Structures are given as structure tokens and as C-alpha cells.
């Protein structure tokens with residue numbers, strides 16, 4: 001059956017009342033974001049995308065321009081160094097970047113969504129000053145370490161453990177598929193801190209890239225997005241004086257979402 005036939009069936013037909021409930025038009029500000037990101041991407045990102053991909057080279061030279069445009073802290077309020085845009089403007093910007101280079105899109109998406117945003121939501125005032133402001137300004141880059149060789153969709157199955165040792169934590173484990181791994185300065189690392197009622201309690205730690213014991217090993221080879229390097233990251237006993245707790249322990253539900 002042709003797709004166009006499917007779309008005319010009642011179930012797929014766009015209902016007038018839905019159109020009234022949801023406004024799909026971009027605001028003037030969102031259109032301006034779209035236009036300026038489109039122009040930047042056409043001038044700076046697209047012409048070099050093929051080269052970076054072919055060489056599987058991390059596009060570090062692109063970060064300055066992305067930061068100047070505020071793209072590395074898009075959804076972070078201006079008081080914390082970000083551009084203070086809404087999530088629709090952010091999605092529009094990601095779309096524009098992805099049209100030219102999916103690797104750059106992953107790099108931008110990771111540092112915004114799963115590094116800046118958790119620190120904004122759960123970090124202390126001190127952590128926001130120390131990490132969020134330079135991250136959102138694009139002076140440093142973030143990476144996110146949840147997945148492990150045996151724990152992808154099944155995030156309940158984390159083996160990385162964090163054990164309290166006086167004022168600090170010792171974290172042990174191996175993370176996989178860490179986008180921007182080895183290139184990032186700040187890592188959000190999810191580790192199991194205890195087990196209660198047969199469920200893992202998971203805590204998010206902020207770990208600096210220079211922390212002893214954080215070693216980056218092999219690069220993951222992918223079919224596409226070859227410039228957004230993904231590394232396996234063995235975390236060997238790093239003393240976590242620098243690995244400050246970002247979010248309090250959460251119970252991981254069976255679907256893998258943090259509860």
C-alpha cells in the first residue's frame with residue numbers, strides 16, 4: 001500500500017481540533033534562531049563535514065563558532081552562561097546542525113541535554129558556578145557516561161560502582177559509547193551507590209576529565225557520525241574528591257528511567 005493512501009485513512013488524518021490544541025508555528029524568535037543557525041551551518045559546518053567524517057576526526061575547530069553562537073548552552077538560562085532559549089528553539093537548532101553534520105549534532109546535543117541540563121536541575125550552586133557556566137559558554141565540553149557493555153536500554157543493569165571513602169567516592173567500572181569521550185573536560189558518570197529492595201540506587205557524579213584513573217581506551221567504529229568520537233572509558237578506582245555528587249541517589253525502575 002502506498003504511504004499516501006495510509007495518510008488519508010481516518011487514523012492518520014490530521015484532525016482540526018488537534019490543530020487548534022497544538023500550535024506548530026515557530027515564534028519569531030525561533031525563526032531567527034533557525035535562520036542564524038542555518039547560515040552558520042552552511043558557512044562553517046557543511047563545507048567540512050565530509051572531511052571530518054572521512055578522517056573520523058573530532059571537529060574541535062568547530063567548537064569556537066558553536067560556542068560564540070550560544071549553541072553549547074542553548075537551554076541554559078543566561079545567568080548561568082547559557083543562551084536561554086526554549087526547547088523548541090533548541091530542537092530547531094539541532095535539526096539545522098544535523099542536516100549538515102550528524103556528528104556535530106550529537107556533540108552539541110550531549111553537552112546541552114545530558115550534561116548542562118542535569119547540572120542545572122540537580123547541581124549545587126557551587127557546581128553550577130564551577131561547571132555549568134563554562135560548559136554553557138562553550139569554554140569546556142561535556143560527556144555523559146551511562147551505557148556499559150552489558151547495559152544499554154537496560155540501564156538497571158549497571159555494574160559501575162561508587163563506594164564512599166571518607167569525604168570522597170571511589171568509582172569502578174567501564175563505560176561504553178561515550179560521545180565526545182577523551183575530548184570532553186567534564187563527565188557525568190552514573191554509578192550504583194547501593195542496592196535496596198532488589199533495586200539499584202544510582203547516583204550521578206561530576207568527574208573532571210583530568211581525574212587520575214579515568215582512562216579512555218578504544219574508539220568505537222561506527223557506520224556514520226564518525227567524527228563524534230565514541231570511546232570506551234574504563235574508570236579505574238578514581239579518587240573522587242573531584243567527582244562530586246551531582247544528583248542524589250535515585251531508584252532505577254525496570255524500564256531504565258530514573259525515578
Ligand SMILES: Cc1cc2nc3c(=O)[nH]c(=O)nc-3n(C[C@H](O)[C@H](O)[C@H](O)COP(=O)(O)OP(=O)(O)OC[C@H]3O[C@@H](n4cnc5c(N)ncnc54)[C@H](O)[C@@H]3O)c2cc1C
Nearest residue numbers: 106110144145146147151152153154176177178179225230
Ligand atoms: C550515536 C550514539 C551515541 C551514543 N552516545 C552515548 C553517550 O554519550 N553516553 C552513553 O551513555 N551512551 C551513549 N550511547 C549508547 C546508547 O544510549 C545505547 O546504544 C542505547 O541505550 C541502546 O543500548 P544498546 O546499544 O546496548 O542496545 P540494546 O539495549 O542491546 O538494544 C538492542 C535492541 O533491542 C531492543 N530492546 C532492548 N531491550 C528490550 C526489551 N526489554 N524489550 C524489547 N526490545 C528491547 C532495543 O529497542 C533495540 O532495538 C550512544 C549510542 C549511539 C548510537
